[in-house]
């Protein structure tokens with residue numbers, strides 16, 4: 001499948017799922033813009049865009065410098081263990097700003113850059129955006145919100161006659177550095193979880209994203225739920 005002549009912006013392209021989809025897009029011939037804070041970890045061949053997505057003025061500057069876009073992979077995200085009952089609201093704010101607010105702003109700012117024939121947006125949600133895991137805390141609501149934003153945007157686009165397609169991908173556990181934050185202070189539980197299952201790899205998720213980006217123009221995949229066959233819930 002060739003994506004030559006396509007320009008894709010991948011947020012969080014320096015690690016995990018974002019890194020994997022950036023590599024796949026490059027292999028498919030796309031021009032890939034990789035957005036993150038630490039651009040030294042971006043895959044070779046990606047055009048680096050240094051940006052802290054928790055700062056909306058930095059997002060404005062980034063999009064002000066892009067002339068044209070075909071694909072947005074809205075993937076940057078953070079999972080802090082922060083309970084509703086006694087978590088620190090500052091952690092909720094950090095997750096909300098990145099996982100929901102920045103993702104939504106990037107959707108909005110991409111729309112005028114897409115061609116008339118429509119662009120494509122892939123938003124990374126989670127299985128934690130479909131059911132709340134016991135330690136989901138405030139992370140889980142941010143991932144429910146990603147699905148809500150995606151559905152709301154799709155309805156608005158259809159009402160406006162805009163053919164841009166919007167998908168979410170909802171993985172269960174993926175073996176990436178994100179889990180170190182999510183299990184901070186529960187390192188024993190993380191190693192038990194790792195030894196109890198063969199987790200998804202970032203590459204597994206990226207393959208599903210590439211599938212979404214490879215469908216014919218009249219096909220809109222709205223969500224892919226995926227998890228390790230050994231993940232119990």
Ligand SMILES: NC(=O)c1ccc[n+]([C@@H]2O[C@H](COP(=O)([O-])OP(=O)(O)OC[C@H]3O[C@@H](n4cnc5c(N)ncnc54)[C@H](OP(=O)(O)O)[C@@H]3O)[C@@H](O)[C@H]2O)c1
Nearest residue numbers: 012014015016017036037038053076077126173174176178
């Ligand atoms: N791993 C899982 O089990 C899992 C499961 C379901 C869903 N997800 C979702 O998948 C997405 C990717 O997660 P991952 O597991 O691949 O995590 P990861 O390996 O920790 O990567 C996170 C990426 O986000 C970027 N990022 C973090 N804060 C940022 C900020 N303020 N501004 C710009 N970029 C920022 C990081 O780059 P810099 O640090 O360089 O900025 C990094 O490239 C997230 O939305 C996550 O919620 C993950």
